[in-house]
Amino acid sequence: FIRDGAERLGFMLGAGGGGVFVGCRAPASRLAFQELTAARGGTVDEPGTFRRKVVAAGGQHELEDDLAAIAANGPNSNEEWVTFANDGHNERLLTTQVPMHDSMGKLIGVLGIGRDITQIYDLQERFKVAFTASPAAISLTSVDDGSFLDINTRYAEMLGWKKEELLGTTSLKVKLWPSAEARNQWRDLLKASGGVQDYQTEWHCRDGLPITI
Secondary structure (H helix, E strand, O other): OOOOOOEEEEEEEOOOOOOOOOOHHHHHHHOOOOOOOOOOEEOOOOHHHHHOOOOOOOOOOOHHHHHHHHHHOOOOEEEEEOOOOOOOEEEEEEEEEEEEOOOOOOEEEEEEEEEOHHHHHHHHHHHHHHHHHHOOOEEEEOOOOOOOEEEOOOHHHOOOOOOHHHOOEOOOOOOOOOHHHHHHHHHHHHHOOOOOOOOOOOOOOOOOEEEEE
């Protein structure tokens, strides 16, 4: 929430523990209020004034996020589904709260910034479904050391490992590659060309049996 002009930013934390709004821009007013003028002077907890509705489990109360930013003395971010009061549509927002201080270091308020990440979130969810359900064995690993970031069910079945056994370890530690040199050759080619297609090599399953991929 941003006050018109270059004065105090965010909303003030009142002595009573409720956040008092000193102003907000039009997008924020459409999120929480029917009219921009209804926001100024209203509080987070006042019924009928602050009308934001978190529609997904896990969404945190606005004041809790502000207090977390103050406690950390720095930005605090989280994702949540919200419903806009002006037309009822939903958006996935990445909200960031930043404590604001005056020249003497005194806390004067908290700046709240909301970024619409609905499209990004939808793409991530579609990728997650495709990744998990794919009949092809797929893994996400770091290029440099081969640390497993994620694997799908087919990948685990093919190699005989459980997902939780691979995540956090590296392909060399589980002896997936026949040697470090074999992996380095693939890695160097990947870095040099920006991508590798139809690359054939030998891996080893958990029981040591080799497979050609």
